[in-house]
Amino acid sequence: MDPSTGSDLNSPALDTSRAIIVGLILGAFILFAIIGNILVILSVACNRHLRIPTNYFIVNLAIADLLLSFTVLPFSATLEVLGYWVLGRIFCDIWAAVDVLCCTASILSLCAISIDRYIGVRYSLQYPTLVTRRRAILALLAVWVLSMVISIGPLLGWKEPAPQDDRECRITEEPFYALFSSLGSFYIPLIVILVISPLVPGLSSCPSCQDRLLPQLLLPTAPVCPSDPNHSLTSASWLFLFLFLCSLFPPVTPWLCRRVLAKQL
Template sequence: KVPAPLQDSNSSSNRSGVPGAPLNLRRAVPVGMVLASFISFAIVGNILVILSVVCNRHLRIPTNYFIINLAIADLLLSTTVLPVSATLEVLDYWVFGRIFCDIWAAVDVLCCTASIMSLCVISIDRYIGVRYPLQYPMIVTEKRALLAMLGVWILSIVISIGPLLGWKEPPSQDDTVCLITEEPFYALFSSLGSFYIPLAVILAMYCRVYVVAKRTTKNLEAGVMKERAEGSGELTLRIHCKNQQVQELCPASKAGGGGASAARSTLTVKLLKFSREKKAAKTLGVVVGMFILCWLPFFLALPIGSFNSSLRPPETFFKVIFWLGYFNSCLNPVIYPCYSREFKQVLVLQILLIILQPHHLQPQVQTVQTGTSTTNTTNNTTTPSSTATSSNRY
C-alpha cells in the first residue's frame, strides 16, 4: 500500500505534539495501552498460527504454507511497523529521523503487499482445491507452493522499493514529520499493484469457487449409488450433471465384490475431499472478507484525498481507517480457530502447553504397588510414554 503515517500533509502544521513540549498523559497513557495490547495480541496470535503448522505434521499442507506466509507478513508488520506507528500516534510527531522514516514506510508497503498477495495466492489455491479435489495434490505440490511464496515476496519488494530508490516527492525539511508518499505515478502504481489488481483476482477466484462448489454440491447430492445383491451382481454409480449422465458398471462377480467396494471407496474419498476443500474455502473466504472490510476504507480515502485536497477526510477519521487496516493483522489468528476445527484443536493445545510447561518440568513422585510392597519413583518428565514405561517396569 502507499505508506501512510497518521498525519497527512495538511494536518502536519496543526500537530499537538512538538519536540520538547510536555506530553499529554491523559491522552498518551490510554492510547498507548490500547495500542500496546493490540500489537501484543497480533504478535502472539500470528506466532501461534505459525507454530501450529510448523509443529504439527498433519497441518503441513500447501494451503497452510500460504497461511504461514500470510502470518509471517502480519507478524513482520506487527513487530517492525506497528510499534513505530504507535509511537508516532502517542507522541504525535516523528522521532526516528529521516532515513528511518523512508525505511519504515517501505517496510509498511512490503508487509501489507505481501499480506494481500498471500490472500491472492490462497484464493487461487482454493479454486484449484474445489475445482479439482482429487487432482489437487498433483497440481499444488510443496515445491510449487514454496515458489509461489517466493514470488509473493519478490513482487512485494518490487512494489515497495520505489521510494527508497528516489521515486517519491522531495522530503520535508522538518525531520519530525514523516508524510505520505504522494508522488502521483508511484501512488497509482503501488495502489494498483498492492491492492486493486490482487483484489480483483481474489474476487474473481471466489466467485468461481462459489459457482463450482454450488454445482458440485448439487451433482453429488443428485448422485445415486445402487448395489445389486442379486441378479447381475453389478454396482451402478450414477452422477447426474444437468443434461449429462455418467454411468459406471463394475462387475462384482469378476472381482468377488471388490468392484462395489472400490466404487464406494472412490465416491467416499471424493465426497470427503470436496467437503474438506469447501470448508477451507469458506474459512479463507471469511479471511478475505475481513481484509476487504479493514483495508477498503483506507484505499478509497487515500486516492480521493490525493487528487482533491478538499475531499480529504478529517484527521481523526483518517487515523481510524488507517488503524482499521492495521487491525486486520490480529484478526486472522482469531478467524482460523473459529472456522477451522483443526486449527482450534492445535491452537488450544499450544496454549495449554505454554501454560502448563512449568508444571511439566517439575519432578513428580509416583507410587507403584507391587503385591504387598510399595515403591516410590521419581520422574523428571510427565509425558504419557515415559509414565507408561515406568509403570510397566514394575
C-alpha cells in the same frame, strides 16, 4: 502547533491521559497480533501432518503479518501516541517501505490462498500434482519479490521531496507511485479475490460441499464432503473478506485520490 505537520520547532504538548489510553489499546492489538501469528506458524512447524502446500500460504500470511506487527506497528503506535515522528528521516523512509512491503505481502498471500482454494475444490483430483511443494514455494517467493518491487521505489528515489521537518513521516505522495502501489498492493489482488471466490464450488453452487476445504487445511488427506449442509464456512469466508475490505478500502481510496487528483486541482 499542528502535530501532524510539525510546523513548529517545539514538540507538541502531549495529552497524557489520551496517550496512555491509546497506547494501551494499540499495544494490546499489537501483542494479540504477535501471539496469534506465532501460534499459527508454530502449529504448522511443530506438526508434520500440517506441512502441506495449502498451509504454506497460510504460514506465509502469518509471517507477513508477524513482520508487520514487529517492525511497523510499534513505530506506528508511537507516532499515533506522540503525534510526531522521533526517529529521523532515514528510518522514516525505511519504516514506510517496510510497511508497504509487509502489507503487500499480506494481501498477495490472501490472493494466493484464494487461488489455492479454487484449485483445491475445482480440480480436487489433480490438486496434488498441480500444487506441489516446489510450486507453492515458488509462488511464495513470487509474492515477496513482487512486494519488494512495489515497496522499494521510494528508497530508490521514486518519491516527492521529503518534508523539511524530520518529525513528519508519511508514505510518499508522488502521484504515479501512489497509483502503482495502490494497484499492485490492493486493487488487482482485490479483483482476483472477488472474481475467484464466487467461482469456488461449495461457495456458490454446492452448499453441501462448501466445507470440503476445511479438512484439507488440517490434514493431508482428500477433502471430505459432509452429508449435512453447513453454511458456517461460507458465512465465515465472506465475513472475513468483507471485514478485510472494510479495513483496507477506506484508507487506501482517499490515499490514492488525494495523491493523484490533488495534483490536477
